[in-house]
Amino acid sequence: MRFAAKRCGVQFSPPSIVLIYEHTETKKVRKRIIPVRNFSKYSDYSMAAERLKNNPRHRDYLEGVSQSQLEKLHIILRDHMQGFSLEHSLSSFCLDPDEDLNKLDDEELARKKGQMDELFEKNRRHKDDPDFVYNLEVDFTKTTLEKCSWDEESDDGF
Amino acid sequence: MAVDAGSIPELDQKKYDADEQVKIICLGDSAVGKSKLMERFLMDEYRPQQLSTYALTLYKHTATVGNKTIAVDFWDTAGQERFQNMHPSYYHKAHACIMVFDVQRKLTYKNLANWYKELREYRPEIPCCVVANKIDADMKVTQRSFNFGKKQGLPFYFVSAADGTNVVKMFRDMIKRAVEYKQNPSDFMDEVMQELEYCKLTCFHTFHII
Numbered sequence: 001m002r003f004a005a006k007r008c009g010v011q012f013s014p015p016s017i018v019l020i021y022e023h024t025e026t027k028k029v030r031k032r033i034i035p036v037r038n039f040s041k042y043s044d045y046s047m048a049a050e051r052l053k054n055n056p057r058h059r060d061y062l063e064g065v066s067q068s069q070l071e072k073l074h075i076i077l078r079d080h081m082q083g084f085s086l087e088h089s090l091s092s093f094c095l096d097p098d099e100d101l102n103k104l105d106d107e108e109l110a111r112k113k114g115q116m117d118e119l120f121e122k123n124r125r126h127k128d129d130p131d132f133v134y135n136l137e138v139d140f141t142k143t144t145l146e147k148c149s150w151d152e153e154s155d156d157g158f
Numbered sequence: 159m160a161v162d163a164g165s166i167p168e169l170d171q172k173k174y175d176a177d178e179q180v181k182i183i184c185l186g187d188s189a190v191g192k193s194k195l196m197e198r199f200l201m202d203e204y205r206p207q208q209l210s211t212y213a214l215t216l217y218k219h220t221a222t223v224g225n226k227t228i229a230v231d232f233w234d235t236a237g238q239e240r241f242q243n244m245h246p247s248y249y250h251k252a253h254a255c256i257m258v259f260d261v262q263r264k265l266t267y268k269n270l271a272n273w274y275k276e277l278r279e280y281r282p283e284i285p286c287c288v289v290a291n292k293i294d295a296d297m298k299v300t301q302r303s304f305n306f307g308k309k310q311g312l313p314f315y316f317v318s319a320a321d322g323t324n325v326v327k328m329f330r331d332m333i334k335r336a337v338e339y340k341q342n343p344s345d346f347m348d349e350v351m352q353e354l355e356y357c358k359l360t361c362f363h364t365f366h367i368i
Contacts, residue, residue: 098265119294136321137326
């Protein structure tokens with residue numbers, strides 16, 4: 001990876017994705033503003049995100065930005081075009097651990113996944129990382145001690 | 159109009175009868191990280207085939223078990239309820255099952271009982287395991303014992319698709335078990351069940367199409 005993505009955000013006017021990245025060789029930190037073209041309040045956020053991720057001019061820069069995050073940014077852009085506030089968009093990403101996500105439609109689910117992806121990307125080990133181990137095995141059998149409270153008030157099978 | 163038991167016209171599930179082919183299904187609630195686990199295991203090798211209509215992503219992989227080359231199809235399924243009617247075709251001819259939950263969401267753990275019950279209605283004997291994903295979010299969960307797998311006699315894995323912990327081991331174990339099962343199906347019940355399953359699927363489809 002030539003470019004390590006540091007932060008990625010959105011700008012409403014003109015509609016753009018803003019990327020802060022570090023050049024891995026020179027260690028220089030730069031900002032790249034990527035205009036989001038042909039995107040309206042009726043557009044498909046998922047296809048637009050995929051198109052941007054595969055765009056030959058930008059894909060090298062966006063390698064470290066997940067599809068889910070790009071989808072999330074496009075959802076924010078589209079919400080804005082539809083007249084929703086940023087607060088509205090952000091609250092739709094909020095995670096409630098007790099919510100049954102099986103009941104959501106594709107877009108609602110994409111909002112939640114985009115949120116979960118932040119932690120995923122934060123903890124992610126990339127194959128280019130110097131300490132990357134493909135088959136990383138950790139034996140937890142010796143440390144397992146406590147009973148899990150999730151098994152209490154048990155019904156069938158737990 | 160009668161439809162083949164495979165039930166997904168784009169996919170010929172008869173190929174899973176061949177010796178060197180196995181089908182492994184990945185089940186669990188929405189957003190527990192099933193696709194992320196697949197991608198971590200396959201890295202750049204994967205070229206998934208999206209079948210959005212069926213809420214299904216297919217990942218092809220080639221593995222060596224013993225001295226044999228095995229073609230593995232992973233069926234990554236959707237947890238959303240509106241795809242419930244697709245489940246029979248997921249289970250059809252599967253040789254192993256990976257059941258995933260999210261250690262940060264109790265509901266996804268509790269729902270394992272439903273996934274497992276349904277799995278066993280269709281595939282009473284295939285190898286299955288329980289996977290606790292996202293341990294990177296809170297390593298303390300690895301000090302707890304989750305009883306569901308134990309009670310059902312299923313292997314249990316603490317994994318993280320993000321940092322890679324135990325992902326490759328889990329997939330390799332399951333490929334091996336799928337191949338073993340295929341070479342030596344536990345008993346004839348499975349064949350009987352296949353027949354029954356065929357009926358169920360056919361009935362389901364007739365119903366579905368009308």
